[in-house]
Structure formats: C-alpha cells, structure tokens
Amino acid sequence: MNAAIWAHPWDLVDEGAERAAERLAALGIDEVNLATTMHSVQTLNPHNPERKTFFADASEYFQPDWDRYGEITPDVNETMGDDDWLAEIAAGFEGTPVDLNSWGATFHSSRQGQRHPDATLTSPFGDSLVFGLCPSHPDVQEFGIELTGDLGDRDVFETVEMELADYQYGTGYGWHHQEFFHRLGRLGEFLFGLCFCEHCQDNARAAGVDVERARQSARAGLTDRFEGRLAHDTDVGGWLMEHPEVFAYADARRETLTELFGAFDDVLGDTDFGYYFKMGGLGDDRMGVEHSWKHGLDLSGMSQYMDEATVLAYHSDPTVVRDDVHTTRSLVDAPVRAGILAGDPIVHSRAQLREQVEAAVDAGADSLSFYGYGVVPERNLEWIGDVLATIE
Template sequence: MESSVLAFATDLLDEGADTFFGNLTDRAGVGGVTLASVYHEARDVFPHNPRRVIRYLEPGAAYFRPDPARWSGRRLRPVPSTAIGDRDPFAEAAEEARRRGLKLHAWTVFCHNDRLGFEHPDCAPANAFGDRHLTELCPAHPEVRAYARTLVTELARYGVDAIRAESLHFHGLRHGYHHERYFEELGPAAEALLGLCFCTHCRAAAVRAGVPAEEAAAAVRAELRRRLADDTAAAEPAALDELADGAVAAYVDASAATVTSLAAEVTEEADRYGMRLSFLDGGGPGSGWLSGIDLPALAKAAHQIETLGYARTPEAVREKLAAFALHGVRPRDMAVILRPMASDCDGPANLAAKVAVLRELGVPEVEFYHYGLMRLSSLDRIGAALA
C-alpha cells in the first residue's frame, strides 16, 4: 500500500527540509508527501511549528513559481503566496523527495478560489437570481477549464507523481465563508436551490443536453421566493425532481456532466505527463449530486477516486467504502485519507485497525491529514500503523 502525508509548503519552509522530511520518513514512515500547490483561505493552529502557532493562509494562493510565459494573456492565473517569498517550495520539495526516494503529490484546490472569484466575478457561479458565489469558480466557464488544465501542466515540471484534485466541482451554499450568516432557518431545499449555478455557461450546457434551462431557473426562483417568505414552507421536504416537471433535476444532471467532462480533460492533461489524477470526493456517496458529482462517471473519467475516511471506528471506515462499492467505485480504484488525531483516533491501535481494513479491502493508497495540524505523537501513530 502506498502512503503519504498531506502538508503545506509553509510546514517545509518553517521547519526546514531536514526536520520536515525526517519526520515524514523516520516518524511517520510514509513513502510520499502530498504538498498543497494551490489552496484556499484558512486560519489554522500548528501544534509543533517552531515559528508560529497560528497562521492565516491567503485566499487562493499558489505555493509554487508559475511560468509567466504559460499564463501570458490569461485573466485566471495562480498568484504565489507572499509566505514563500522568493523561494519555490515545490522545487525544493521535489529535489528532496527525489534524494530520499519519496513520491511527491500536488494537492491542488481548483474551483474553490476566493481570490480569483472576487477578482473575476463573471467566472464565479451565479444562482438563479444572478447573485455570484465569489469564493468559487464555475466548472462550466471556458476560462476556468483552461486554468485547471494549465495548472496540471505547470505542476508536471516538478516531477509530480499524482495530482490530488480538490474542489474540481461545484459547491453548495454552505461551503464556508468568514462570518457567513443565516438568521432565518432556510431549510435544506432552499440551501440546495441557492447553491445551483445558472450562469450563462451552465445554462448553455443544459440546453445542449436538451434541458429547458430558462424554465428550470424560473421554477427555482419561484420556489426560493416561496420558501424564503414562509418558515412553514422552508421546513417542507425537498422535492427537486417535481419542480418544473423534472426540469430542475435534469438541470442538476447536466451540471454533473459538466464536472465529469472537466475531470476527464484534467485527467487527460495529467496523462500527457505521466501523472495520475485523484478526484477528491469529500462528502461520500449520496452527498454530491448537487455539487455535480456523479461517482460512477467520475470513476471512469479520473484515474482514482479519493475520499475522506474520517470516522471514529474501523467499522465506520469499512461502511464508507461499502457505500462507494454500491455506486460502482471499487476499493482498488480508491485512495483514502485518514486522520490520526484525537478527533478520530483514541490511540495507535485504532489507526492501525483502520489501515488494516484498507489493506484487507484492497485499497492501494492511504494518506494522512495533516502534517502541520497534528502533534508529533500523531506522526508516530502513523508509523506504528503502517508498520
């Protein structure tokens, strides 16, 4: 079974290569590192960082040095984080990984990009009223699709083994934004409908699929107005397949086709350079339809489906993978991310039992979240579990 730990470039820069890679090999005993190449805004606590305990990550920043010629004339382009100064953490990580015989993976957040969404609102998803979700990029927009493909091309020059594709899909309303507020209870149906994208490109894609996009948008607006005006209506169960005689459900299906085709394009680009592409499905089966996630189709489009095995018990991890199998995704075509911290594990035996479940089911790859956010004792748990 292949193994790696997810990490930030700032972990490498703050600790130095000897400490950082030494912890990965000597304590965690993994065969690779999965380094964030483009990441969203965050504020995190770092238990063992020698320079800081709390760090703010910039919105939509890149942690490698983009090639200016490759992005010439592009509106959407990666902007290096100010935290890396004049260094290139990916070049440093690639050199050190090669020296130590480790694999380097690029953990890349594609369509959840606060910086680019705010700078280019026309590239962000638009709800049925035309309001833009500025923390995101729309997977149907041609410039967004070109941006995603070019990111993969850029990362190939570092000798990356695999792209870990996060947020290569739509996001719903509640994906998380600073001081995000809902003082009236919206209800799950209204939240779902407010998260659908009706931008020009999404409507055009739906029309090409034979879906009456304008009728679907009008039905969504009417339903939202009804639920926003009345708390009794807001509590009613969702029945999206009944809106506009099924046009809204068909519109969502067209959105899924958009995501699948983008995943196929990005995977094809990765193939050109001998890289694998793992499509990260964070929510698991049954939770991603409104985000455009069609698991059986994506399993064919990408090299691998990656999921979060965040659970308290080994039995719960097994159940998660069984749910994927019911959707046509076999364990041997997956990678699973585990957390060795106290939120999921009550001790080394717990993590070892989860790793044993993955091995038993034939999962070829396990990753651990997250180097900088865990105590050093959690790195020791990884080493014990893999051994």
C-alpha cells in the first residue's frame, strides 16, 4: 500500500532533507506531502534537532516566480528569508525512493485577509472573515491559479495537493484566541460562513437567485440560533428545505468552484492535482465528507479534475474512519487516500494506529497519508513503520 506522510519544511531542513528521506524510506513511506503554503501556525516538534517549536504567520515556503502574480502576491516566510526550502528539500530527496507532493492550504491566510479585506469571505451581516479569501473573487482565483502553476512548474512534485481552496465555515479552522461563548452548531457554522461578498452575490444573481431574500433568511437563521430559538443540532437540510432561497444561494457556488478547480488542473499540465476533504466541527458537531457541499464542493463535478481525493479521517473511533473512506469512495470518481492522524488525540498506541489503518484499508482506501512527520514523537513514527510492514 502506497503511504505518504505530511511534513513541514522546517523539520526536513533542520534534520537534513536527505537524512530525513532515508529515515522515511526505512519506515516504508513512499511520498512526503510537503507544506508549501500554510496558514498561521505554532507546531510542537518533538524530534527536531534544532528547535522544539515553530511559529509562523500564514506563509509560502519557497521563492515564488513573482512575475506570475497579480493583485495578491505570496508571503514568503520570514524565518526562511532568502533561502528556498523547497529547492533544498527537493535536492535532498533527489535519488532517494521518496517522492514529493505539494501540500497547500491555499486560501486560508489571515495575513492575506487582513491585507485584502475586500477579497475575504463576508458574513451575511457584512463582516469580513479575515481567515479566508473568497474563491469567487477574481483576484483570489488568479492568485490560486498562479500559485498552483508556480508549484507545478518547479517540476519536483508528483501531485499538487490542496485544501481550503473552498468556501470555509464561519469560524474557519481557528484564528488566534477565539472568544466564541456560543455554540453555533452545524447550521450556525454554515450560515455564518455563507459568503455575501459582491462577487458571490453577483454569481447568485446571475443564477436567478433572490439574493436579498437569501441574505435576510441567513441573518434571521443566525439570530434565531444566537437567541436559542433554533437548537444547536438543527438539521441543516431540513432548515434549507424551508428556506429554498438560501439553498439556491449556496448551490450557486458549486459551478464557480468546479470551474476554478478545472483551472488548477489545467495549469498543472502533467502534474497531478489532489484535494483534501475535512469538513470540520468537533464532537457531536463533527461533519464528515458528506457535508462538503456546504463548502461549495461538488465532488462529482470535481472528479473530472482530481487525480486523487484525500479524506482526512481524523477520529478516534475506527468505524468513523471506515465510514469517511467509504463515503468518499461513493461520492468521488477518483482514487481515495485516507488521511490518518498518527498522534494525540487520536492515536496513543501501536494497536490504535493499526486499528485506524485497518479500518481505512477495509473500507477500500487506495493509499494512506499519515499526520505528520515533525509533529509526532519518534515513538509514533516507529508505530507507522511497524504497521506499514504488515499491510499489503
């Protein structure tokens, strides 16, 4: 079974890329999904020889071809400076049995959002949601396409994989110290992130949607949730049946996103394109891949452009892992890779990791990706090696 592992560039550079590649090959790892564009982050790096933590604002971890870009330009990571970690890592991996994929959280950048408030997702109340750029905005689309082409043109990646190049939920995936003393629930998350920027409004209007009515309904739904008139576990589908104008508004985003993904695939030429599915939420509010339509993702339509779909099946219960993989296989017409979180809070033993992997394989996963090289202890890396040694 083909197995990849996600890695942040600082861990590979600090250890020495060639040495890291040899260590990974010995564990049975075939590919590294290397972060090239990453949201703001603090990582704990248990086995990094140079540092035990790394802080960064949302950044690119390579030297871009600046001439390609328009209004929105990459943010080269300050710690990397004038170096090019991608070039350094690609040189270290050359001649080893481990291939490289690019991993990018394309539109999840609070730094870009603060610099381009007109290009962010915009709540039904008109708030700029700075953690996410809106995929309907032409400048954002141009940035995404050029960034993808820039990475493809480096000729070092088998696959350019991305996540969060879609319409994110209202709380995004966290931003600094959020003070949310209210449980939005699935409906609240969906409605608060439903973007009413001018471009999303124009697209919906062109599709024949009553935009003002949709916005009023979205605001009223959120206010009802804030004030407890709607429960946190209100069924989103049921609510949308009663508010078809909101459904039509959300549905108009599908075509925009599918076309954009077609452009990503196009600019990549012979390099493969992959996308990650993790729809967010915690505990009872967790949303699996079947909720991807809330992000504007049309899995069937996207399949013509995707060479691989990765489902981030992060759950301590292996039956949920199995369901995530199974559902993804039923929704997309592309090979499915199962993302397994090989550390806390999901996996605390070799036996647990084995259960997770076996659940994914049983459900028909075509390949695996483990999270993640520098952020789990060496002990967990050994578990990965042990489990891979016994999986066909």
